[in-house]
Each structure stands twice: as C-alpha cells, then as structure tokens.
Amino acid sequence: MAVLPALLALLAVLLALVPLATAARLVPFLWQDLAFFGTMARSALRCRRRMATKPATTLLDVFRQHARLRPRHPLLLFQDQVLTFEDVERRSNRAAWTVAVFLPNEPAYLWTWLALAKLGCPMACLNCNVRGRALRAQVPRWAHPVSVCPAELREAVEEVLPELRRAGIAVFYLSEASPTAGVEALLPHIEASPEEPPPAGHRAGVTPETKAMYIYTSGTTGLPKAAVITEMKMMMVASLARICGLRPDDVVYTTLPLYHSAGLLVGLGGCLDVGATCVLRSKFSASQFWPDCRRYNVSVIQYVGELMRYLCNTPKRADDRDHGVRMALGNGMRAEVWKEFLRRFGPVAVWEFYGATEGNAGFINYTGKVGAVGRANRFIKLFAPFELIRYNVEQDEPVRDQRGLCIPAKPGETGLLVVKITKNTPFHGYAGDAQKTQKKILRDVLAKGDAFFNSGDLLMMDTERFVYFQDRVGDTFRWKGENVATTEVEATLGLVSFIQEVNVYGVAVPGCEGRCGMAAVRLKDGAAFDGDQLFAFTQDTLPAYAAPRFIRIQEALEVTGTFKQCKNRLVQEGFDPNLIRDQLFLRDAARRSYVPLSVWRTLGLVEIKP
Structure with a gap:
C-alpha cells in the first residue's frame, strides 16, 4: 500500500529533524521506540488493509481463513474437550441466529459469538455474575434482542424474566431442556440445524464502523455501561497479542471472563487472529493454574494484576519453575508482585499493557521495565496524541489556566490521562446513553474546540518517558492537604505478614476537610490482626497523611469478574459501627497501635486530627 512508504518517509524526515542532543537523551530506548513504532505501524496497516477490502475482511473472516487452511488445528481446549477450527466453524453455523449472550466461560461462548457475527448481529456480552438491578441494566433496551443463557443460571433469569418479557425480549436456555415455563430450550434447534454457513448477504453491509459487539465496563464506580466495539476496533484489539x-x-x-474485552478480544480474539490455540478455564484457580499449564503445554498466559498476586501468595513448591510458559500478557501488575513472580516462576517475558474497553488508545510495555504500563513513544504519539494533565483531586476536575485550557503535568507529576479524539483514535461511546458518552469527552484541553477522551485514570511519566499507573479518579483522595493514591497504599500494606488482601479508600469525617484513609483487609489463613505491628510498619513505610486511620477486617473482599476491587459500598458505610458488623480498628497515635473501635466509641467520640 502507498500508506506505508509515506509513513516511513515521514519517519525519516522526523529523524533528520531530531537534534543529536535529543537523540542522546533518548538512548538506549531510541531504537526500541523506533522498532516498536514499526511493529505498531505494520499492525495498524494490516488491520486497515483488511477492512479496506470489499466486503471488509473482519476478525470473523480471518478465523474462517484459518478454518479453511488448518481445519484440524486445535482452537479451544476446555477441560477434556478439544475443539478444532473446523469444529467451531460448524457449530457456529448451526447456532447463527441469536443476539445477547449471558454465558459463563465455556466453549459455547465462542461459537455463539461467531454465529452472531455470521449474521451481522452485534453481540451484547452480559456479565454472568450480576443479578437483579444490575442485570436488568445490562440487557439492551436499544435493540430487539434474544437473550441466550445456560440453564444453570435459571435463578438469575427468573428474577428478571417478567421485566424482560414486558420489554419484548425473548429468552432461551442454551441447553437440551428448559427448567422454566415459557422459556424455550435452544440446543435441540441448534443440533437440528444445517452445518452450512448462513447466506453471505447477512453481512453484505458490514464496514469498519459497523457495531460488532457491546462490552460492559466493570462497574466498579456504578452500574456497568455498554461500550460500543466496532469491527475495526475489534480487529485492532485482537492484534495486540500478535504485537506482543x-x-x-x-x-x-x-481464566479471565469472556464478557470483558481482555479475555474475549485480547486472549481468545488474539488466537483467532494468528491461528493459535486457546485453553479456556471457567474460573481462576490459584492451585490449578500451573498444573493446567503443564497439562495443556501452555506457552502464553493471560493475567490481571491480582491474579498474579494470588499466584505469588500460594505456598512455594519445588516444581514452581517446571513449566513451558515463555510469555505473560496482561495489565495491572504491581512492581513488587512482578519482581516476585519472576524470582519464583522464572524468566517469563512480561508484556504489561494499559487500556480501557471504551478507550481510544493505550500503552504497551515493550521494554520490560518493571512496574511500568508502557512508554510514551514519541513516534506513536504523532498518530495517537495524548496528554497527562494536572488534576484537582479535591474538586474532581482538571486544573485550567487563565485561558481556560488544561495544564500538562511535568515529568514525575501525576496527571489525568486524556487521548485526543481523531480519525485515527475515535471514541464510539456507550450504546443508548448519549449523556454518559458526553461525560467522557473533555473539551478545550490544549486548544479551544479540541476534544479528548477522559480516561478517568491518573498516571505518571518519568524523565525517561516510562508511564506508570497511579490510581483511578475518585479512588485517590485528599487528606491533610496531600493527595493519597489508594493503589500505592495498597501495595505497601500488602507487604504486611498477616495481610492477604487489602482495599484502601477514603471516608468522610465529620468536622474535617477531605477524606481520611480506611483499609478493608482480609487476613491470611490462621493469622491474627496485630495492631502494634501494623502501626509500626505504617510509621516506617508511609507518610503520616497516607497511613489508614481505620482498618476493617473482612472475610472476603468484593471484586469484579476481572479482580478489580469494589469501593462504593465501603465508602458509603464508612466507619459507622451501627452499619458494620466487621471488626473495626482505629489508629491510635498515643498507644502507637490500631485499637478496637468498640460500639460504645460512637462516631462523635472518635478523634481524628486533620
């Protein structure tokens, strides 16, 4: 294509314009930046070249090419099942007529997805763990869907069934029989259907901007929102694994849930893109993780940060390094967990990345810098402009100058990540919710009239242009005139010998400005809470303003399907012993300990010095 020579010519001009002094400052990362820019350019061109054909070559078409060329190659391994590319092609042909999917991790998810794609129908990926109000909020009202779910989720379905029927939504069980009156079993119809693909005319109008699916955000800060995934975006996200x-x-x-983009598009989608094999597990199990890797001869693992921490917390074994894993692909791994993982399980190449389901750009750590989510590659930034801007945590808004424009953060300074909305980096928003879509667009950022996607994440770039995730907007809180990043405090408290898991958040205190720190903690099995030890540890490792004032002991911490911690309910309950039945402890500077916050110590008697 003519575009590639043009890009290379532009790159040559840019290099010629780079002063030698600037180039010297970039060394030793200059050539890595250039090499990765070339990798990204080739990937983008491959995706655009596919989409430029008439009709467009989508990820479905790429899968079908693999099915023709390597029909017997394993695509999906699940428990004792082996499904080849040919098997999945045939099953998806027979199932090609449904829309919304309410399924756990199982092979049916894949062939149902592909079946819908063959009809040109966008799939809504419903979280199979939600119930009641949250489930009702996820079922699309902006389409006329047919919902497909397994009979095992009968209780969840029946809870919302009357409302779904009033909305004209048909529900089917993906099973041989139906346990619910008025809900039909779909599997017998699928088994009786022909294996020939549906008519190509169903997809005749597919373009790069056609809606391919709707993936719901994790819902850590409210009800999930349906992010629009176009055919082009799906292709681009699926290519991430190839890039790595x-x-x-x-x-x-x-083991990541297929109703989120990481498991479905990066993991399974990446296998469809390159023709690799995917081992799917219904749920994560720390004890079975490495045995599974040995059983299936796994060479690449997919992770989120908490998953890796769970692995590092398992008892050490003599065969910890007895595996064939060469690469780990994922996001959210903290530096101390990263180091421990490599020390314990061997020299696995870690490819950490940063991105959001609805986002229009992201980062990839292609240098292996421990703790970083990526690099601010100068060359890539020309085509995907972004900025870290100063953010007022207390007022929950960007800091602006006298002109009303945002102020870029300096190296080493935490800032809000915003990505410019352009033709190369479009923002498609949320289905059926224009108001929430507009709330994610930040205007007049660097110039009057511009528009940027507001990631809602606080990041920091160092002097070498490595980028580090700091916290979510709303999770960071202000106390004693200082900003407290919950992720940093969580990482520190996670080193305490008796703490298994920790979730840090800010709570309002009567008569005080800002919010003070509180930590929900799950203790290690058989361990007891030691207030003296925790006080001494926090005194040595955390600034005074960052040390949690309250500790709440819980049997289990609430997390989403992708192991993101939920804070909303904890923040609302605060440290009120009338609402909380868990053990509560207060940081007592006079006693140099965390002491029990007994019921008789009412909120008015708790002294919190700002």
Whole structure:
C-alpha cells in the first residue's frame, strides 16, 4: 500500500529533524521506540488493509481463513474437550441466529459469538455474575434482542424474566431442556440445524464502523455501561497479542471472563487472529493454574494484576519453575508482585499493557521495565496524541489556566490521562446513553474546540518517558492537604505478614476537610490482626497523611469478574459501627497501635486530627 512508504518517509524526515542532543537523551530506548513504532505501524496497516477490502475482511473472516487452511488445528481446549477450527466453524453455523449472550466461560461462548457475527448481529456480552438491578441494566433496551443463557443460571433469569418479557425480549436456555415455563430450550434447534454457513448477504453491509459487539465496563464506580466495539476496533484489539509476539504455534491459557474485552478480544480474539490455540478455564484457580499449564503445554498466559498476586501468595513448591510458559500478557501488575513472580516462576517475558474497553488508545510495555504500563513513544504519539494533565483531586476536575485550557503535568507529576479524539483514535461511546458518552469527552484541553477522551485514570511519566499507573479518579483522595493514591497504599500494606488482601479508600469525617484513609483487609489463613505491628510498619513505610486511620477486617473482599476491587459500598458505610458488623480498628497515635473501635466509641467520640 502507498500508506506505508509515506509513513516511513515521514519517519525519516522526523529523524533528520531530531537534534543529536535529543537523540542522546533518548538512548538506549531510541531504537526500541523506533522498532516498536514499526511493529505498531505494520499492525495498524494490516488491520486497515483488511477492512479496506470489499466486503471488509473482519476478525470473523480471518478465523474462517484459518478454518479453511488448518481445519484440524486445535482452537479451544476446555477441560477434556478439544475443539478444532473446523469444529467451531460448524457449530457456529448451526447456532447463527441469536443476539445477547449471558454465558459463563465455556466453549459455547465462542461459537455463539461467531454465529452472531455470521449474521451481522452485534453481540451484547452480559456479565454472568450480576443479578437483579444490575442485570436488568445490562440487557439492551436499544435493540430487539434474544437473550441466550445456560440453564444453570435459571435463578438469575427468573428474577428478571417478567421485566424482560414486558420489554419484548425473548429468552432461551442454551441447553437440551428448559427448567422454566415459557422459556424455550435452544440446543435441540441448534443440533437440528444445517452445518452450512448462513447466506453471505447477512453481512453484505458490514464496514469498519459497523457495531460488532457491546462490552460492559466493570462497574466498579456504578452500574456497568455498554461500550460500543466496532469491527475495526475489534480487529485492532485482537492484534495486540500478535504485537506482543503471539505465534500460531502458541497455546494461550486464559481464566479471565469472556464478557470483558481482555479475555474475549485480547486472549481468545488474539488466537483467532494468528491461528493459535486457546485453553479456556471457567474460573481462576490459584492451585490449578500451573498444573493446567503443564497439562495443556501452555506457552502464553493471560493475567490481571491480582491474579498474579494470588499466584505469588500460594505456598512455594519445588516444581514452581517446571513449566513451558515463555510469555505473560496482561495489565495491572504491581512492581513488587512482578519482581516476585519472576524470582519464583522464572524468566517469563512480561508484556504489561494499559487500556480501557471504551478507550481510544493505550500503552504497551515493550521494554520490560518493571512496574511500568508502557512508554510514551514519541513516534506513536504523532498518530495517537495524548496528554497527562494536572488534576484537582479535591474538586474532581482538571486544573485550567487563565485561558481556560488544561495544564500538562511535568515529568514525575501525576496527571489525568486524556487521548485526543481523531480519525485515527475515535471514541464510539456507550450504546443508548448519549449523556454518559458526553461525560467522557473533555473539551478545550490544549486548544479551544479540541476534544479528548477522559480516561478517568491518573498516571505518571518519568524523565525517561516510562508511564506508570497511579490510581483511578475518585479512588485517590485528599487528606491533610496531600493527595493519597489508594493503589500505592495498597501495595505497601500488602507487604504486611498477616495481610492477604487489602482495599484502601477514603471516608468522610465529620468536622474535617477531605477524606481520611480506611483499609478493608482480609487476613491470611490462621493469622491474627496485630495492631502494634501494623502501626509500626505504617510509621516506617508511609507518610503520616497516607497511613489508614481505620482498618476493617473482612472475610472476603468484593471484586469484579476481572479482580478489580469494589469501593462504593465501603465508602458509603464508612466507619459507622451501627452499619458494620466487621471488626473495626482505629489508629491510635498515643498507644502507637490500631485499637478496637468498640460500639460504645460512637462516631462523635472518635478523634481524628486533620
């Protein structure tokens, strides 16, 4: 294509314009930046070239090409099942007529997705763990869907069934029989259907901007929102694994839920893109993780940060390094967990990345810098402009200058990540919710009239242009005139010997400005809470303003399907012993300990010095 020579010519001009002094400052990362820019350019061109054909070559078409060329190659391994590319092609042909999917991690998810794609129907990926109000909020009202779910989720379905029927939504069980009156079993119809693909005319109007699916945000800060995923975006996200080095002979192991973009598009989608094999597990199990990797000859694992921490917290074994895993692909791994993972499980190449389901750009850590989510590659930034801007945590808004424009953050300074909305980096928003879509667009950022996607994340770039995730907007709080990043405090408290998990958040205190720190803690099995030890530890490792004033002991911490911690309910309950039945402890500077906050110590008697 003519575009590639043009890009290379532009790059040559840019290099010629770079002063030698600037180039010297970039060394030793200049050539890595250039090499990765070339990788990204080739990937983007591959995706655009596919989409430029008439009709457009989508991820479905790429899968079908693999099915024709390597029909017997394993695509999906699940428990004792082996599904080849040919098997999935045939099953998806027979199932090609449904819309919304309410399924757990199982092979049916894949062939149902592909079946819908063959009809040109966008799939709504419903979280199979939500119930009641949250489930009702996820079922699309902006379409005329047919919802498909397994009979095992009968209780969840029947809870919302009357409302779904009033909305004209048909519900089917993906099973041999139906346990619910008025809900039909779909599997017998699928089994009786022909294996021939549906008519190509169903997809005749597919373009790069056609809506391919709707993926719901995790819902850590409210009800989930349906992010629009176009055919082009789906292709671009699926190519991430190839960019990181995924090969056709790789076996990828994922335990992440398929109703989120990481498991579905990066993991499974990456296998469809390159023709690799995916090992799917219904739920994550720390004890079975490495045995599964050995059983299936896994070479690539997919992770989120908490998953890796769970693995590092398992008892050490003599065979910890007895595996064939060469690469780990994921996001959210903290530096101390990263180091421990490599020390314990061997020299696995870690490809950490940053991105949001609805976002229009992201980062990839292609240098292996421990703790970083990526690099601010100068060359890539020309085509995907972004900025870290100063953010007022207390007022929950960007800091603006006298002109009303945002102020870029300096190296080493935490800032809000915003990505410019352009033709190369479009923002498609949320289905059926124009108001929430507009709330994610920040205007007049660097110039009057511009528009940027507001990531809602606080990041920091160091002097070498490495980028580090700091916290979510709303999670960071202000106390004693200082900003407290919950992720940093969580990482520190996670080093305490008796703490298994920790979730830090800010709570309002009567008569005080800002919010003070509180931590929900799950203790290690058999361990007891030691207030003296925790006080001494926080005194040595945290600034005074960052040390939690309250500790709440819980049997289990609430997390989403992708292990993101939920804070809303904890923040609302605060430290009120009338609402909380868990053990509560107060930081007592006089006693140099965390002491029990007994019921008789009412909120008015708790002294919190700002």
